[in-house]
Amino acid sequence: MLSEFSWAGASAQLTEILLAVLLAPLLLGWVNQCRAWLQNKSGPGVLRPYLMLRKLMAKDAVVAHGASPLFRTAPYIVFGCMVLAVAIVPTLGTDLPYAPAADAIALVGILALARVFISLAAMDIGTAFGTLGARREMMIGFLAEPALLIVLFTASLISQSTSLATTVETLSHRELAIYPSLAFAGVAFTMVSLAENARIPVDNPATHLELTMIHEAMVLEYSGRHLALIEWAASLKLFVYSCVGIALFFPFGIAQGGDAAGLLLALPTLAFKLAIGGFLLAVIETLSAKMRIFRAPEFLGTAFMLAVLALLLHALLET
Amino acid sequence: MSVTPLAAALAIAAAWLAIAAIGVCAPHALRFVAKVLYPLGALAGLALAATALVAISQPPDETVLPLGLPDLPFHFRIDALSAFFLLILGSVTAGVSVFAAGYLRPGEGTLPGVQCLWYHLFLASMALVLLANDAYAFMVTWETMAVSSFFLVTSDHRIAEIRRAGYLYLLIAHVGAIAILMCFGVLHGFGDYTFASIRQVELTPFWATVAFLLALFGFGAKAGIVPLHVWLPEAHPAAPSPVSALMSAVMLKTAIYGMLRVTFDLLHTQIWWWGVLALAIGLLTALFGVVFSAVQSDMKRLLAWSSIENIGFIVVGFGLGVTFAAYKMYGLAALALTAMLYHCLNHAYFKSLLFLATGAVLHATKERGLGKLGGLIHRMPWVAWLALVGALAIAGMPPLNGFVSEWLLLQAFLFTPNLPDSYLNMLVPVAAAAIALAAALSAYVMVKFYGVVFLGQPREEKLAQAHDAGILERIGLVWLAAGCVAFGVLPVQVITLLDFVTGPMLGTNLSKATGATHWLFLAPISAERASYSPALVLVGLAVLTGLAWLAVRRFYHGRVRRAPPWDCGYPLLNARMQDTAEGFGQPVRQVFEPFFRMTRELPSAFDAAPRYRVTVEDHLWYWCYLPVARLVDRLTGFVTLLQRGRISVYLLYSFGTLLVLLFLVR
Numbered sequence: 001m002l003s004e005f006s007w008a009g010a011s012a013q014l015t016e017i018l019l020a021v022l023l024a025p026l027l028l029g030w031v032n033q034c035r036a037w038l039q040n041k042s043g044p045g046v047l048r049p050y051l052m053l054r055k056l057m058a059k060d061a062v063v064a065h066g067a068s069p070l071f072r073t074a075p076y077i078v079f080g081c082m083v084l085a086v087a088i089v090p091t092l093g094t095d096l097p098y099a100p101a102a103d104a105i106a107l108v109g110i111l112a113l114a115r116v117f118i119s120l121a122a123m124d125i126g127t128a129f130g131t132l133g134a135r136r137e138m139m140i141g142f143l144a145e146p147a148l149l150i151v152l153f154t155a156s157l158i159s160q161s162t163s164l165a166t167t168v169e170t171l172s173h174r175e176l177a178i179y180p181s182l183a184f185a186g187v188a189f190t191m192v193s194l195a196e197n198a199r200i201p202v203d204n205p206a207t208h209l210e211l212t213m214i215h216e217a218m219v220l221e222y223s224g225r226h227l228a229l230i231e232w233a234a235s236l237k238l239f240v241y242s243c244v245g246i247a248l249f250f251p252f253g254i255a256q257g258g259d260a261a262g263l264l265l266a267l268p269t270l271a272f273k274l275a276i277g278g279f280l281l282a283v284i285e286t287l288s289a290k291m292r293i294f295r296a297p298e299f300l301g302t303a304f305m306l307a308v309l310a311l312l313l314h315a316l317l318e319t
Numbered sequence: 320m321s322v323t324p325l326a327a328a329l330a331i332a333a334a335w336l337a338i339a340a341i342g343v344c345a346p347h348a349l350r351f352v353a354k355v356l357y358p359l360g361a362l363a364g365l366a367l368a369a370t371a372l373v374a375i376s377q378p379p380d381e382t383v384l385p386l387g388l389p390d391l392p393f394h395f396r397i398d399a400l401s402a403f404f405l406l407i408l409g410s411v412t413a414g415v416s417v418f419a420a421g422y423l424r425p426g427e428g429t430l431p432g433v434q435c436l437w438y439h440l441f442l443a444s445m446a447l448v449l450l451a452n453d454a455y456a457f458m459v460t461w462e463t464m465a466v467s468s469f470f471l472v473t474s475d476h477r478i479a480e481i482r483r484a485g486y487l488y489l490l491i492a493h494v495g496a497i498a499i500l501m502c503f504g505v506l507h508g509f510g511d512y513t514f515a516s517i518r519q520v521e522l523t524p525f526w527a528t529v530a531f532l533l534a535l536f537g538f539g540a541k542a543g544i545v546p547l548h549v550w551l552p553e554a555h556p557a558a559p560s561p562v563s564a565l566m567s568a569v570m571l572k573t574a575i576y577g578m579l580r581v582t583f584d585l586l587h588t589q590i591w592w593w594g595v596l597a598l599a600i601g602l603l604t605a606l607f608g609v610v611f612s613a614v615q616s617d618m619k620r621l622l623a624w625s626s627i628e629n630i631g632f633i634v635v636g637f638g639l640g641v642t643f644a645a646y647k648m649y650g651l652a653a654l655a656l657t658a659m660l661y662h663c664l665n666h667a668y669f670k671s672l673l674f675l676a677t678g679a680v681l682h683a684t685k686e687r688g689l690g691k692l693g694g695l696i697h698r699m700p701w702v703a704w705l706a707l708v709g710a711l712a713i714a715g716m717p718p719l720n721g722f723v724s725e726w727l728l729l730q731a732f733l734f735t736p737n738l739p740d741s742y743l744n745m746l747v748p749v750a751a752a753a754i755a756l757a758a759a760l761s762a763y764v765m766v767k768f769y770g771v772v773f774l775g776q777p778r779e780e781k782l783a784q785a786h787d788a789g790i791l792e793r794i795g796l797v798w799l800a801a802g803c804v805a806f807g808v809l810p811v812q813v814i815t816l817l818d819f820v821t822g823p824m825l826g827t828n829l830s831k832a833t834g835a836t837h838w839l840f841l842a843p844i845s846a847e848r849a850s851y852s853p854a855l856v857l858v859g860l861a862v863l864t865g866l867a868w869l870a871v872r873r874f875y876h877g878r879v880r881r882a883p884p885w886d887c888g889y890p891l892l893n894a895r896m897q898d899t900a901e902g903f904g905q906p907v908r909q910v911f912e913p914f915f916r917m918t919r920e921l922p923s924a925f926d927a928a929p930r931y932r933v934t935v936e937d938h939l940w941y942w943c944y945l946p947v948a949r950l951v952d953r954l955t956g957f958v959t960l961l962q963r964g965r966i967s968v969y970l971l972y973s974f975g976t977l978l979v980l981l982f983l984v985r
Binding site for chain 1: 726757776846871875885
C-alpha cells in the first residue's frame, strides 16, 4: 500500500480533492435551502454560498489595527488544513495515494490544528468577542475531540486499522450483521458533528446576537477574502464530517480500487447520500433549539459516554 | 588509542565539574561567567549528545573509578538506555546553556559565579546519575542532583515564597530518595550493591513487588506523579527560567530513567498489575495536571502543571509497556515503550523551549502574571514565533513532535484488546478515552497560554517597552524549536534510535517486531493497520496553503485596508477589557469543578471598594499533606518532652544510657 503509486490513482485523488473543494459550498447551500423550506420560507437558493464567496473575494480585506501576521495567515492555514483533511477521507473511492500519510487519528489532529489556528487568530486583535469566541470554541473542541476519537477507535477496532481507506474497505465488505457498537458510535458521531460544525443545538450559524455566538464571534474581525476562505473552510469541514460519517456508517457504494467506472458510479451515490444527510441536518436544526453554552458540556458529555459505551460494547459483544 | 564513549561521557561530566569550580573562583565576573563558561558548558552538552549518539548503538561498556569510600569505588556503565537519556541531557543542555549565556543579568538572585557552580554541578550530577552502575554511586549523584537543584531553585532566596518552595522541594525529594534507597536495599538481596550483582539476584514475586512499588514511589516523587506532585508547581516556577527548563526537561526524565532501569533491567520479571497501577496513576496525573494548568494565571506555573500532565503521559506509556511485557507480548511492549521514550525526548524539547520563552518574556516585561501581559508578538517577534512552534508541539498538533508520541501511544492503546485478561480488555480502552481528553485539553491550555501572552493588545502600558531576546537567547530557542520540528517530521529516524533502547530491555524492538520500515512512513504495526507520514503532511499543508494564497492573489487581489477593530458602537474599549487568563480558565473551572478546591470572594452590590477574587487550590494538599504534616507536628511534640534544654537532664540521659548498655553487655 505504501509503495504502490500510480498516476491513475494520483489523478483520481486530485479529481476528488478538486470536486470536494468546488462542491462543498453546494452542500452548505443545500442545508440552508432545506432549512428555509422546513421553516416555510422560500430560501436563498442552493447557489447562495458561491455568490457570497465571490462577493467577499472581490471586496477589500479590512484588517484591524494591531493585527499580527498570524491573523492574516490563519485563514490560509485553516483552508489548507481542511483541504488536506478532504484528501485523507475516502469520498468517491478508497484508492487514495495520499491517504497513507495520515490516518484517522492524524485526521483528528489536522482538524484540531485548524481549530487552534482560528482560535489564536481570534485572540490576536484583542477584543472581548474574539477571545470569548476562542475560549468557547476551544471548550467545544476539548469536549468533542475525545468523543470523535473514541468513535474512530470503535470503527478501527472493528476493521483492525486506523487507516480510513482500509476501514471503509472492511466495513463495506462485512456481512449484514448488526454491530450494536456502530449504532451507538453513530449517534455519538452525529452529536459531535453538530457541535464541531457550529450547528444548532450547540451554536447557531445564522445568529449575530453577540452573546450566543461561538464561531461567528471568532471570525467577527475577518472580512473580504479572509472571511471568504474561512467560510469556504467551514463548508469543507461540514463536507469532511459528512464524508467521514458516510465512510464509517454507510460505506456502501464507495468505489474499491481505482477503476474509473466505479468512481463514476460512486459520484451519484455520494451526492445522494450527502443530499439525504444535509436534509436530516436541516431537520435536526429545525426541530431543536439552541442550548445555553454550559449545557454544551452535558450534550457533548453524553456523546462521549455513548462513544465509550460503543467501545465497551465492541469489547463485550463483538470480539 | 581510541576514546571509548564511556570515557568521553565521564570526561564531559568532569568538564562540567571543572566549569563549576572555575565559576566559583570568579563569583562576581558576570561577563566571564556568562560569555565564556556557559557557552563552554553548552559545547560540552553538544559533545555529550554526540557521544551518546555513538554509544547508543554500541554494546554496553563499564568501568570502575577509584573514587568514593575505600571499599566502595564508583562503578559506571553506559548502555543504550542511559545513552538515550544522555542524548536528551546533552542536546537540551546545549540549547539551554546558550540561552542562559544571554539570559544572565547583573543583580539577580545569587552571584553569577555561584549560580554557575550549582548549574554545572546539576548538569554533571544528572550525567553521572545516568551513568552510575552501583547503588552507592547512584544515590550519591542522585542526592547531589537534588541538592544542587535546591540551590538553583532558591536563587532568589530573599523571597519567602521561594524559600518555602525550595523547602517543600527538598523535603519531597528526600522522602523519595529514602524510598529509592530502600528499593535498592530490597533489590540487592545479600550481594553487594553493584548493579551487576543486583541483576543476578532472583527475587520472589513478593519482594519484587515491594521493590517495584518503592521504585514507583521514590522515582515518582521526583517525576511529580499525583499525589507526589505538590512540589513541582511551586519549585519549577521559582527557579530562574533556564533552570526551570532543565528541571522540567531533563531532571524529571532521570526519574523516568530510574523507573525503567529498575523495572526492565534490575528486575527480571514484571507482574501485570504493576503496569495497571502505573497506568492508573499516569492517567490521574495527566488529567490532574492538564486541568490545573488550564486554570493557572502565572505563566510558569501553567507550564509546570503542564509538565505534570506530560509526565502522566509518559507514565501511562510505561504502565502499558509493563503490562504488555508481563504478558510476554514484547512487540506491543516495544510499541508502548517507544511511545513513552519518544515523549520523553519531545517533552524535553518543547517544554524547555517554552520555559525559556517565558524567561525572555519575564526579562523583557518583569511580569509573569498572565493578566498583565499580552500583545508581545509585536514587540518580541522572535520569541513569539518560536514559542508558537513549542505551543503547537505541546498541544499535539501534526506535523510537530508532540503528535508523534501521542499517535504512537494511542496506537498502543488500540492493541490492548489482545490482552488475555477480559476485564483489562474492557477497562483499557476507557483509559484511551481519558488520554484523548487530556490531549484535547492540552490544546486548550496552549491556546490560553499563547493567546494571552503573545496575542491581543498589551494589557499594561509598560509592555510597549518590551524588547526582543538577544542573539544568544535566540540561538538557544531556535535550536530547541528546530528539534521540535525535526523530531516531528522524521519519526522513523528517531525510532531507529529508540530501537537500540527497547531492544536490550525487551529482547525485541519495534522495527524487529513489525518487520519492515519505510523511511518516509511511520507504520509501527503494518502499513494496512496504520501509517502516518508527518513529512508528507507538512508538505501537503505547505503546498495547499501556498496554493490557496497564490490562487487568491492571482484571481482576486491582495488589497488590505486598516481600520479600528469592531467595538459594537461602544467607543471606550481598552486593553483591560480583553478576556483575562482567569476568564479563559472559566469553562474548565466549571466543567471540572470537582477537581478544584475553590474559594470565591464576590462583593455585594453596595461595596464601595469591590473585590473579585477566586482562588483555586489542590484538594490533595488538604487531604494528603496537611494531615501528615499535622501528625508529624504532633509526634515531634512528644520529642520535645525529652528535649528539656537543661544540661543536667541531658547528662542524666547519657548516664541512663550508659547504665542500660552496661547492663546489656554484662
